[in-house]
Amino acid sequence: MTNERYKDITVGILALQGSVIEHEQALARIGVRSVQVRKREQLENIDGLILPGGESTTLGKLLGLFGIMEPLRERIRAGLPVFGTCAGLILLAEEIEGEQPHIGVMQMRVRRNAYGRQIDSFSVRERVAEFSPQPMELVFIRAPWIERVYGEARALAELNGHIVAARQNNMLVTSFHPELTDNGCVHAYFADMAVAWKQTDKNK
Numbered sequence: 305m306t307n308e309r310y311k312d313i314t315v316g317i318l319a320l321q322g323s324v325i326e327h328e329q330a331l332a333r334i335g336v337r338s339v340q341v342r343k344r345e346q347l348e349n350i351d352g353l354i355l356p357g358g359e360s361t362t363l364g365k366l367l368g369l370f371g372i373m374e375p376l377r378e379r380i381r382a383g384l385p386v387f388g389t390c391a392g393l394i395l396l397a398e399e400i401e402g403e404q405p406h407i408g409v410m411q412m413r414v415r416r417n418a419y420g421r422q423i424d425s426f427s428v429r430e431r432v433a434e435f436s437p438q439p440m441e442l443v444f445i446r447a448p449w450i451e452r453v454y455g456e457a458r459a460l461a462e463l464n465g466h467i468v469a470a471r472q473n474n475m476l477v478t479s480f481h482p483e484l485t486d487n488g489c490v491h492a493y494f495a496d497m498a499v500a501w502k503q504t505d506k507n508k
């Protein structure tokens with residue numbers, strides 16, 4: 305059922321590869337309508353877009369093949385709220401260690417698979433004040449970390465001295481996977497960004 309607060313918004317989920325269903329379910333749990341996005345035309349009818357985890361090299365290639373890369377870049381620059389988790393975070397970064405095709409709009413430098421093989425998947429409980437006053441479970445799966453943010457980007461969460469969540473205006477990224485836990489606070493935070501944009505966007 306749609307939450308009254310979110311009744312006017314539809315959040316797209318880029319559905320070329322990766323953990324699409326998990327984001328659909330996470331949005332449904334907090335009462336946000338979602339739609340899978342595979343075509344450039346679909347970018348016009350959404351109020352926010354989630355770039356899911358998966359394999360960023362594959363996702364980057366598919367964005368080019370499906371003709372979505374450039375229109376998506378333009379929509380983000382025009383203010384479309386985007387939320388990148390894990391591989392989605394990598395795609396948004398201006399700088400990736402080791403070049404690969406990507407969207408490249410957010411002022412940060414990232415390191416892929418930064419946690420290496422030893423602990424390439426793990427979960428921790430941490431408090432991230434921006435999202436919730438309560439500690440929450442952060443799930444990392446072959447995750448990147450953010451080496452540094454610059455310009456207008458700011459860090460929202462750090463783990464052992466490395467940035468694992470950040471925001472730059474309409475762009476939100478986490479190197480962990482909030483869609484894999486029952487705690488909907490990060491998706492609600494993003495849905496609120498979409499609501500705010502919908503209200504201020506005069507073109508709609």
Ligand code: GLN
Binds near residue numbers: 357359417
């Ligand atoms: N290791 C993947 C990459 O570099 C990201 C992993 C994920 O999205 N869970 O693209």
